[in-house]
Amino acid sequence: MAESKSPSSVLASVLPSVLPSGLLEPAASAAALKVAIFGFGTVGSSVARILCDLKPAGLELTHIVNRNVARKRVDWLTCPIVWSENPEEVLSSGIDIVVELAGGLDPAGQWVRTALEAGKSVVTANKKLIAAQGVELEQLARSRNCQLFYGAAVAGGIPVIPGLQQGLAGDSCHRIEGILNGTCNFILSKMESGAEFADALAEAQLLGYAEADPTEDVGGFDARAKLAILARIALAAEIELTGIPAGSIVPISAIDFAYAHELNCTIRQISRAQLGYDAAGKLEVKATVGPMLVPQASPFAWSRGTENMVIVTGKYGGDTVFSGHGAGGHPTAVAVVSDLLAVARGSKTPGIVSHRAGVSGDLLLRHYIRFIVRDRPGIVAEIAGGLARQGINIGALLQRPGHSGERLPFVVTVEPCATSALQRALSEIGRIDCLIEPPLDLQILEPETSGS
Amino acid sequence: MAESKSPSSVLASVLPSVLPSGLLEPAASAAALKVAIFGFGTVGSSVARILCDLKPAGLELTHIVNRNVARKRVDWLTCPIVWSENPEEVLSSGIDIVVELAGGLDPAGQWVRTALEAGKSVVTANKKLIAAQGVELEQLARSRNCQLFYGAAVAGGIPVIPGLQQGLAGDSCHRIEGILNGTCNFILSKMESGAEFADALAEAQLLGYAEADPTEDVGGFDARAKLAILARIALAAEIELTGIPAGSIVPISAIDFAYAHELNCTIRQISRAQLGYDAAGKLEVKATVGPMLVPQASPFAWSRGTENMVIVTGKYGGDTVFSGHGAGGHPTAVAVVSDLLAVARGSKTPGIVSHRAGVSGDLLLRHYIRFIVRDRPGIVAEIAGGLARQGINIGALLQRPGHSGERLPFVVTVEPCATSALQRALSEIGRIDCLIEPPLDLQILEPETSGS
Numbered sequence: 019m020a021e022s023k024s025p026s027s028v029l030a031s032v033l034p035s036v037l038p039s040g041l042l043e044p045a046a047s048a049a050a051l052k053v054a055i056f057g058f059g060t061v062g063s064s065v066a067r068i069l070c071d072l073k074p075a076g077l078e079l080t081h082i083v084n085r086n087v088a089r090k091r092v093d094w095l096t097c098p099i100v101w102s103e104n105p106e107e108v109l110s111s112g113i114d115i116v117v118e119l120a121g122g123l124d125p126a127g128q129w130v131r132t133a134l135e136a137g138k139s140v141v142t143a144n145k146k147l148i149a150a151q152g153v154e155l156e157q158l159a160r161s162r163n164c165q166l167f168y169g170a171a172v173a174g175g176i177p178v179i180p181g182l183q184q185g186l187a188g189d190s191c192h193r194i195e196g197i198l199n200g201t202c203n204f205i206l207s208k209m210e211s212g213a214e215f216a217d218a219l220a221e222a223q224l225l226g227y228a229e230a231d232p233t234e235d236v237g238g239f240d241a242r243a244k245l246a247i248l249a250r251i252a253l254a255a256e257i258e259l260t261g262i263p264a265g266s267i268v269p270i271s272a273i274d275f276a277y278a279h280e281l282n283c284t285i286r287q288i289s290r291a292q293l294g295y296d297a298a299g300k301l302e303v304k305a306t307v308g309p310m311l312v313p314q315a316s317p318f319a320w321s322r323g324t325e326n327m328v329i330v331t332g333k334y335g336g337d338t339v340f341s342g343h344g345a346g347g348h349p350t351a352v353a354v355v356s357d358l359l360a361v362a363r364g365s366k367t368p369g370i371v372s373h374r375a376g377v378s379g380d381l382l383l384r385h386y387i388r389f390i391v392r393d394r395p396g397i398v399a400e401i402a403g404g405l406a407r408q409g410i411n412i413g414a415l416l417q418r419p420g421h422s423g424e425r426l427p428f429v430v431t432v433e434p435c436a437t438s439a440l441q442r443a444l445s446e447i448g449r450i451d452c453l454i455e456p457p458l459d460l461q462i463l464e465p466e467t468s469g470s
Numbered sequence: 471m472a473e474s475k476s477p478s479s480v481l482a483s484v485l486p487s488v489l490p491s492g493l494l495e496p497a498a499s500a501a502a503l504k505v506a507i508f509g510f511g512t513v514g515s516s517v518a519r520i521l522c523d524l525k526p527a528g529l530e531l532t533h534i535v536n537r538n539v540a541r542k543r544v545d546w547l548t549c550p551i552v553w554s555e556n557p558e559e560v561l562s563s564g565i566d567i568v569v570e571l572a573g574g575l576d577p578a579g580q581w582v583r584t585a586l587e588a589g590k591s592v593v594t595a596n597k598k599l600i601a602a603q604g605v606e607l608e609q610l611a612r613s614r615n616c617q618l619f620y621g622a623a624v625a626g627g628i629p630v631i632p633g634l635q636q637g638l639a640g641d642s643c644h645r646i647e648g649i650l651n652g653t654c655n656f657i658l659s660k661m662e663s664g665a666e667f668a669d670a671l672a673e674a675q676l677l678g679y680a681e682a683d684p685t686e687d688v689g690g691f692d693a694r695a696k697l698a699i700l701a702r703i704a705l706a707a708e709i710e711l712t713g714i715p716a717g718s719i720v721p722i723s724a725i726d727f728a729y730a731h732e733l734n735c736t737i738r739q740i741s742r743a744q745l746g747y748d749a750a751g752k753l754e755v756k757a758t759v760g761p762m763l764v765p766q767a768s769p770f771a772w773s774r775g776t777e778n779m780v781i782v783t784g785k786y787g788g789d790t791v792f793s794g795h796g797a798g799g800h801p802t803a804v805a806v807v808s809d810l811l812a813v814a815r816g817s818k819t820p821g822i823v824s825h826r827a828g829v830s831g832d833l834l835l836r837h838y839i840r841f842i843v844r845d846r847p848g849i850v851a852e853i854a855g856g857l858a859r860q861g862i863n864i865g866a867l868l869q870r871p872g873h874s875g876e877r878l879p880f881v882v883t884v885e886p887c888a889t890s891a892l893q894r895a896l897s898e899i900g901r902i903d904c905l906i907e908p909p910l911d912l913q914i915l916e917p918e919t920s921g922s
Contacts, residue, residue, distance in 0.1 A: 068786055072642060169637060175787035177629075177637020184636055184817075185621060185629020188807025190524060317793075320772060334520055335627035335804040338794035341769075343787060352787040355640025365636075368815060 051362055054081035054113040056105060056129055057120035058090045061143060061170070064351030065117060070096045074355070076362035077115075081108045105129050109136070115361055117354060118142040123150060130155060130166075137162045141357040143170035143350055149243035149259055152250065156370065165367050167357035172244045173198060173326040175349030176342040180356070182251050182330065183368045189332030193292035194252040195463070198244040200324030200345035201228045201235035202267050202287035206309070207322045210275055210284055215268065227324055227345070238264030238287065238307040245289040245307055252330055253293055255303045255375035262291075263379035263437075265308020269458050274388055277416050277429045281386070281462075283311040284319045288463055292331075294378075302376035306437075311386045311462040317341070318463070380437045384413060384462040387430045387444070390455045393423035397452060401430060404447040408439040425454055431462070503814055506533035506565040508557060508581055509572035510542045513595060513622070516803030517569060522548045526807070528814035529567075533560045557581050561588070567813055569806060570594040575602060582607060582618075589614045593809040595622035595802055601695035601711055604702065608822065617819050619809035624696045625650060625778040627801030628794040632808070634703050634782065635820045641784030645744035646704040647915070650696040652776030652797035653680045653687035654719050654739035658761070659774045662727055662736055667720065679776055679797070690716030690739065690759040697741040697759055704782055705745055707755045707827035714743075715831035715889075717760025721910050726840055729868055729881045733838070733914075735763040736771050740915055744783075746830075754828035758889075763838045763914040769793070770915070832889045836865060836914040839882045839896070844904045845875035853882060856899040860891040877906055883914070 053069070055062045062082070069079045073096075081100045084090045091101060102108050105125070109116070109132050116133040118140060120126040127147050130140050134155065142148065148155070148168045159166040169179045173196070182191070197203050204227050208218035219236070222228035234240045242264045249255050267287055278285050291305040312318045317339050321327045326344025331337050343349035391397055402412060410432050417428040432440065444457055505521070507514045514534070521531045525548075533552045536542045543553060554560050557577065561568070561584050568585040570592060572578040579599050582592050586607065594600065600607070600620045611618040621631045625648070634643070649655050656679050660670035671688070674680035686692045694716045701707050719739055730737050743757040764770045769791050773779045778796025783789050795801035843849055854864060862884050869880040884892065896909055 064786070068640060072640075074640075175638075175641070175784075176790055177633040180636035181629040181633050181792075184632035184812060185808050186627075186804065187811045188520060188524075188526075188809075189627070189804040317772065320769065332627075332804065334516070334800040336795045336801060338628055338792075340633075340790075340792060342790035348786040349788060352638065352641040352784065356637050357640075359639045360636060363818065363820060365817060366815065 050076055050078040051114040052078055052080040052112060053115045053117060053358060054083060054108050055079065055117045055119060056083045056108075056126070057118065058082050058084040058087070059119065060347035061350045061354065062117070062119045063092070064347035065119070065354045066092075066095060068348075068351050068355045070094065072355070074359055074362065077358055081111070081113055083108050106132075109133055109138075114138060115358065116140045117358070118144055119354070120144075121146065123147055127151060131158065134158045134162055134164060134166065137164050139165040139167075139361045141167045141170075141354055141361065143168070143354060145171040145240070145243045145247060149246040152247065153256055153372065156367065159367065160369065165361050165365075167360060167367060168247075169357045170350050170353035172247050173328055173340070174200075174342075174344040174346065175352040176326055176328065176340050176344060177353070177356070178248070178328045178340050179251060181338070181340055182248075186330060186332060186335065186338065187368065189335045191252040191330055191332045193290070193331040194248050194328065195288060195290040195318075196245070196248070196328035197286055197318055197321050197326055198241040198289045198328070198344070199235055199238075199287055200326055201232065202241070203321060203326070204324045205236070206267060206270070206285055206287060209270065209272065212272070214272055215270060236268055237266045238289075241287060241289045242307045245291055245305060248328070249291040249303055249305065250372045251370060253291060253303060254370070254372045255291075255293070256372050257291075257303050257305065257375055257377040261377035262305045262307055265306075267309045269455075270309050273418075273427045274458065274460075276418060277388065278311050278386070280416055280418075281311065281414070281431065282314050283462070284314060285309050285460070286312045286318050286321065288312065288318065290463075296376055296378060300376065302378055304379070304381050305377050306379045306381060306461065309460055311460050313463065316463065381461070382434050382436055383464065384434050385432050385440055386460045386462055387432065388427060388458040388460075389430070389453065390425060390427045392452045392454060393426045394452055397450065400450050401447050404443045405430075405432060407446070408435070408443040410435045410439060410443055502528055502530040503566040504530055504532040504564060505567045505569060505810060506535060506560050507531065507569045507571060508535045508560075508578070509570065510534050510536040510539070511571065512799035513802045513806065514569070514571045515544070516799035517571070517806045518544075518547060520800075520803050520807045522546065524807070526811055526814065529810055533563070533565055535560050558584075561585055561590075566590060567810060568592045569810070570596055571806070572596075573598065575599055579603060583610065586610045586614055586616060586618065589616045591617040591619075591813045593619045593622075593806055593813065595620070595806060597623040597692070597695045597699060601698040604699065605708055605824065608819065611819065612821065617813050617817070619812060619819060620699075621809045622802050622805035624699050625780055625792070626652075626794075626796040626798065627804040628778055628780065628792050628796060629805070629808070630700070630780045630792050631703060633790070633792055634700075638782060638784060638787065638790065639820065641787045643704045643782055643784045645742070645783040646700050646780065647740060647742040647770075648697070648700070648780035649738055649770055649773050649778050650693040650741045650780070650796070651687055651690075651739055652778055653684065654693070655773060655778070656776045657688070658719060658722070658737055658739060661722065661724065664724070666724055667722060688720055689718045690741075693739060693741045694759045697743055697757060700780070701743040701755055701757065702824045703822060705743060705755060706822070706824045707743075707745070708824045709743075709755050709757065709827055709829040713829035714757045714759055717758075719761045721907075722761050725870075725879045726910065726912070728870060729840065730763050730838070732868055732870075733763065733866070733883065734766050735914070736766060737761050737912070738764045738770050738773065740764065740770065742915075748828055748830060752828065754830055756831070756833050757829050758831045758833060758913065761912055763912050765915065768915065833913070834886050834888055835916065836886050837884050837892055838912045838914055839884065840879060840910040840912075841882070841905065842877060842879045842907045844906060845878045846904055849902065849904060852902050853899050856895045857882075857884060859898070860887070860895040862887045862891060862895055
C-alpha cells in the first residue's frame with residue numbers, strides 16, 4: 019500500500035525525492051542565474067541541498083565560499099562547484115546572485131555592499147545587518163537596479179516578510195507581536211513542562227539550538243533585531259535598535275510558571291511593536307522585547323519548542339497569525355531558496371517607504387511582579403505603599419503555600435500602568451531590606467478583547 | 471494619554487485614519503492604473519473604502535459596475551466614479567484593471583475572459599471560477615501579457631496564496647490541510663460551546679455568515695473549490711473538483727462533541743489534500759472535505775468563530791500555519807487591495823506549472839462512527855462482525871450513561887483503514903434493524919507524530 023498509519027514518514031520514503039512543485043516555473047529563455055553561497059554552515063548546506071534536490075530552472079549553484087573551505091567540502095553536490103576561500107575573487111567573478119549566510123556586520127556587510135554595487139542581487143538571512151543597515155542597502159540595490167531579499171532574516175521558514183509585503187500590503191497594520199527567537203521558546207516551553215532554566219538551556223545547547231554564549235538569544239538581542247526589521251515592513255517605521263528595551267529570560271524560574279498558571283497564563287519571550295504617540299503627540303513606535311505573561315487563550319501560549327509565531331494586526335484585516343519553524347537549517351533554507359526563486363522570476367523587492375520614528379518602551383500594561391523575601395510583618399504594606407505613591411493599583415496578590423519564610427516567593431499583579439511609573443516604584447521598593455532577589459517585573463500581554 | 475487599557479480600540483480612535491504603510495510605495499512615474507469594481511456588495515464596498523482611505527499611489531478607482539446600481543450609490547467615495555449597469559461598456563472603456571467580485575461562473579467568467587483578452591489585468595475573489603477555469607484563464611492572461619491575481623479566493627484576508635507562491639516557493643509541499651469555510655467553523659465552534667446545529671445555523675444566518683440556503687457552506691462545496699485551488703498551488707496538481715468527496719456537517723449533533731471530547735478531540739470542517747499513489751503506482755491526490763475529529767492539541771482545535779486556518783507541510787520547512795479572518799468584507803478586501811498593489815507594482819503572477827492528477831478520497835485513517843439505536847442484545851457483536859469482515863479493527867467503544875434505550879447513541883472508533891473498506895462495512899452494518907439513524911462516519915485527523 020502506498021499509505022500507512024504515519025503518512026508523513028511513509029510519504030518521505032515513498033515519494034520521489036524531487037516532488038513536483040507548482041512554483042518552480044521554467045525560467046524565461048535567459049540563461050540560468052549563477053548563485054554563490056557565502057558561508058557554508060547549517061543553512062548554507064541546506065540551501066545547496068534544496069537546490070540540488072529541486073533543480074529549479076533559472077538558478078545554478080556555481081560557487082561556495084567559506085574560510086578553510088577544504089573541511090566544508092561535501093560529496094553530494096550534483097553540479098560542478100568552485101570552492102573558494104576568497105570572497106573578493108568570487109564577488110568579482112561572473113556570478114549573478116550572492117547568498118550571504120555568514121552573518122554579522124563585518125565582513126558580511128562589505129560583501130553585500132560590493133555585490134550590490136556591482137549590480138548583483140543579494141539574498142541574505144542576516145538579521146543584524148538588515149536591522150542596522152537595511153534602509154541604506156535597499157537604496158543601494160534600487161540605485162543599481164538589482165534586488166535585495168531577506169525573507170530568511172526573520173522567523174526562518176515562515177513567510178512573514180512575503181506575507182506582509184504581498185498579502186497584507188492592502189491593509190494598514192498598527193501592531194506586530196511575535197515569538198521571534200526559537201531558543202527562548204524552547205527554553206521557556208521546557209520550563210513550562212517543569213524544567214529549571216539551567217537544565218533547559220543545557221539541553222538547548224546540546225541540541226544545537228543555543229550558542230555556548232547564549233546572551234544574544236536569552237537577553238532578547240536577537241529578537242530585537244528581528245523586531246526592528248518587522249517594524250519597518252509592517253509599520254513603515256525606522257526605529258533605533260537600541261531604543262527597544264530588551265529583557266532577559268534568565269531570571270525566570272519554575273515558581274513563575276506556577277504563579278502564571280494561577281493567572282491562566284504562561285510565559286513566553288514576546289517581541290511587540292505598535293504605533294502610538296509620544297507626549298508631544300508625535301507618532302512613535304512603542305516597542306519591547308522580553309519574557310511576558312501570555313494568556314493561555316492566546317495563540318502564543320500554543321507555541322512550543324523552537325517554533326516562531328507572528329501576529330500582525332491590521333485596521334481592516336484584524337489579526338493574522340503566522341507560525342512554523344523559525345529556525346534550523348532546512349526551514350531557513352526554504353526562505354532563502356524562495357527568495358532566490360523570486361530573483362529568478364524577475365520579482366522586484368517591494369519598495370518600502372518608511373520613515374524614521376522615535377521608539378519608546380513606555381507601554382500602558384498590566385504587570386506581574388514576583389518578589390522573593392525573608393518574611394517579616396509589613397512587607398506587603400511597604401510594597402503597596404511604594405506602588406500607591408506612583409498611582410499604581412494592585413490587581414491581585416498571590417502567595418502559594420509550602421515555601422519557607424526564609425525564602426518566600428509571592429506575586430503582585432498591578433493594573434495597567436506606565437512602565438516608567440512602575441520602574442520608579444520598583445526602584446523604591448527594591449530598597450526594602452528583606453528582598454533576597456531584585457523583584458522580577460513581567461508585562462502581561464493583554465488579549466485584544468480585554469479592557470480590564 | 472495616547473493609550474489606555476484597551477489599546478486596539480483606542481488606537482482606532484486616536485490614530486489618523488490613514489496610517490502610514492510601508493508597502494504603499496509611490497508608483498513609478500507612470501499614470502495611475504484605472505480600476506473598475508464589478509460587483510458592489512460587502513467586499514466591493516470594502517475595497518472601495520480601503521482605496522479611499524489609503525489612497526495607494528499607482529491606483530485610481532474609476533468605475534463601479536452593479537445591477538440596479540442606483541441603490542448601490544454611496545456618498546463617501548472621495549474620487550469621481552462612473553456608476554454603471556453595463557459591464558460590456560465598462561470593459562471596453564479605458565480601464566486597466568478589473569476587480570471581479572460578482573462571483574459565480576456566469577457572467578463573471580465572461581467578464582474576466584473579455585478583460586484578459588483585451589490585455590487588462592484581473593483581480594478576483596471568485597473561488598468557483600478559479601477552481602473550474604483557473605488554469606485556462608492563467609494561460610489566457612500569460613498570452614496577453616497581463617495579470618490574473620486571486621489571493622482573495624481562498625481564506626479571505628489570510629495571505630495563504632502569496633505565502634505559498636512567494637515564501638514557500640522554495641519548499642516541496644506534499645500536504646495542505648485547512649479550515650476553509652468560516653460559516654462551518656462558526657457553527658461547529660458554537661456547537662462545541664453547547665449550541666445545537668439548528669440554533670447555530672440560525673445565528674450564523676442572522677449575523678450574515680450563512681446564506682438562506684446554506685448548502686454550499688455546510689455541504690462542503692465552498693471549501694472543496696478552495697481546496698482544489700490550493701492543491702494546484704501547493705501540490706502542482708490539477709484535480710477534478712467533483713472527485714473530492716465532500717461531507718456535510720448537518721448530521722453532527724451535540725452528542726458528537728461530547729464523545730469527541732472523551733477522545734481528547736473536537737470537531738471541525740477540515741479540507742485536506744496530500745500527494746500519494748493510486749493502486750497502479752501513479753501519483754494522485756488524496757483529498758477530502760468534511761467534518762472530522764481533530765485532536766485538542768492540533769492548531770485546528772484553537773480556531774474559533776469564522777476564522778480560517780491553513781497548515782502547509784513541506785519536505786524541508788515542515789508545518790507552516792496561517793490563520794486569521796477568512797471571511798467578511800474588510801479582510802477579503804485586504805486580499806483584493808494587496809493584489810491590486812501587486813499589479814500596480816508590476817509584479818507578475820508566478821507561473822504555476824501544474825499537471826493533471828487523479829483524485830481519490832480513499833485515505834488510510836482512523837474513524838469515529840456514531841450509532842443511534844433502539845437497544846437490544848447483540849448489536850455491538852453485529853457491528854464488530856461487519857467491521858471484521860472487512861478486516862477493520864475496533865479501537866474503542868464509547869457509551870455515555872444517561873440515554874434511553876429507545877434512542878441510544880454510542881460510538882465505535884476504528885484503527886486506520888481504507889475509506890473504501892469502511893464504506894463496504896457500513897453499508898452492511900446500515901441494514902441492522904435497530905438503527906434509528908444511518909451511522910455517522912467521521913475521519914480522525916491524525917497529528918503528525920502519531921503512528922497509532
